[in-house]
Amino acid sequence: MPESAVVAALGLPTQMEPVYRRVLPGSGQSVEQVAASMLLSAEQLLDQLAPLVALEVVTVEDGVLHVLDPATATSRALAAQAAELGVAARELARIAEVLPVLSERRYAEPGNDQLIDGDVSTTADVPGLIAQWIREKRGDVCFLRPDQWRFPSESEMAVAVGNAVREGRRVRAIYPARALSEASQVLRMRVEIGEDVRVVPSVLTRLVIVGPRRAIVPEPLGTGSDHRVVVRQASLVGMLQAYFDALWETASRVDPKGDRLAERDHRRLLLAELADGVKDEQIARNLDMSLRTVRRRVATLMSELGVDTRFQAGVEAVRRGWL
Numbered sequence: 001m002p003e004s005a006v007v008a009a010l011g012l013p014t015q016m017e018p019v020y021r022r023v024l025p026g027s028g029q030s031v032e033q034v035a036a037s038m039l040l041s042a043e044q045l046l047d048q049l050a051p052l053v054a055l056e057v058v059t060v061e062d063g064v065l066h067v068l069d070p071a072t073a074t075s076r077a078l079a080a081q082a083a084e085l086g087v088a089a090r091e092l093a094r095i096a097e098v099l100p101v102l103s104e105r106r107y108a109e110p111g112n113d114q115l116i117d118g119d120v121s122t123t124a125d126v127p128g129l130i131a132q133w134i135r136e137k138r139g140d141v142c143f144l145r146p147d148q149w150r151f152p153s154e155s156e157m158a159v160a161v162g163n164a165v166r167e168g169r170r171v172r173a174i175y176p177a178r179a180l181s182e183a184s185q186v187l188r189m190r191v192e193i194g195e196d197v198r199v200v201p202s203v204l205t206r207l208v209i210v211g212p213r214r215a216i217v218p219e220p221l222g223t224g225s226d227h228r229v230v231v232r233q234a235s236l237v238g239m240l241q242a243y244f245d246a247l248w249e250t251a252s253r254v255d256p257k258g259d260r261l262a263e264r265d266h267r268r269l270l271l272a273e274l275a276d277g278v279k280d281e282q283i284a285r286n287l288d289m290s291l292r293t294v295r296r297r298v299a300t301l302m303s304e305l306g307v308d309t310r311f312q313a314g315v316e317a318v319r320r321g322w323l
Contacts, residue, residue: 019048019049019052020052020057020067022038023038023045023049023052023058023065023067024067024069024070026065026067027065027066027067028064028065028066029064029065030063030064030065031045031046031060031063031064031065032063034065046060052067056068126216126228127151127156127157128156129216129230130157130160130208130210130216131156131157131159131160133210133211133214134160134161134163134164134210135160135163137164137167137169138210138211138213138214139169139210139211139212140169140170140171140172140211141161141164141169141170141171141172141208141209141210141211142171142172142173142207142208142209142241142244143171143172143173143174143207143208143209144173144174144203144205144206144207144208144244144247145173145174145175145179145203145206146175146176146202146203146204146205146206146223147206147223148206149179149182149183149186150183154186158189158190158193161190161193161194161195162193162194165193165194165195166194170196171194171195171196172195172196172198172244172248173190173195173196173197173198174198174199174200174203174244174247174248174251175187175197175198175199175200175203176199176200176201176202176203176286177199177200177201177202177269177286177287178285178286178287179199180199180254187254191254197253197254198248198251198252198253198254199251199252199254199269200247200250200251200252200269200272201269201272201273201278201283201286201287202286204221204222205217205218205221205222205223206218206222206223207240207244209237209240209241209244212234212237212238212241213232213233213234213237214230214231214232214237215230215231215236215237215240215241216228216229216230216231217229217231217240250272252268252269267297267301269287270283270287270294270297270298270301271301271313271314271317273286273287274298274301274310274313274314277310280294280295280298298310301313305317305320
């Protein structure tokens with residue numbers, strides 16, 4: 001396995017690649033010997049190796065340097081990343097598990113301080129409830145909006161958002177990429193009133209968060225239910241906020257006109273789909289492109305990255321900081 005692949009897998013900056021390559025043959029030698037071979041002092045060498053030492057790819061025992069081989073180092077890195085993903089997956093699973101508990105709360109005895117603070121609503125005026133929350137001026141607002149531009153309540157929500165922005169509150173919304181063509185006028189209007197808009201390839205569920213203690217999600221998660229879970233417990237709202245913030249960091253900015261992305265952001269969306277293993281046909285639907293355009297852009301990206309497979313494209317894109 002190439003040493004550069006180890007550096008990419010570990011998430012280290014590219015300048016660590018030559019350092020790893022140079023110290024690898026010195027595994028089992030003293031720190032002084034390896035440092036001398038690199039024309040460095042022992043202290044200078046250990047300073048350079050600090051990122052590798054932090055990851056336990058390099059260890060020092062009794063003055064002797066030990067360096068993991070590429071296969072072992074990569075295996076450990078992937079195991080660590082898998083553990084992190086497992087934590088994230090468990091957090092999302094916990095959110096999903098909470099929803100039925102909230103449903104049961106309607107039938108529970110009042111006064112039980114162990115109950116989760118929330119309820120299930122079938123009211124048709126969910127937009128009215130959200131607008132009321134926003135008017136109460138209790139913090140910033142976050143939306144996941146997979147399809148809401150189709151609803152007659154869109155203008156009511158736009159008024160509430162505009163008022164919140166004028167009061168100095170931040171309003172963020174994430175839309176699916178297809179909204180750029182399907183709802184360009186809506187996006188343009190929301191950008192003009194001050195909503196901070198980003199897009200991802202697809203948005204899997206509706207979600208509204210208002211301040212630190214209020215959120216609404218569908219039951220079940222998605223876009224097809226008339227039931228809403230109204231959550232007012234800070235810890236659960238915090239989990240939903242963390243999910244939104246993580247998605248926000250991966251999303252692409254929409255320009256001030258609200259109807260287009262920079263070319264690099266088109267590339268980022270496409271790379272995100274490739275990294276998730278999405279098929280060309282689904283990519284075309286998610287990004288509102290023709291199948292021919294998707295395949296042409298994928299071929300261009302792989303050529304630009306100098307890779308042979310889509311998996312390699314994802315790894316190389318991460319190494320270059322494109323994702």
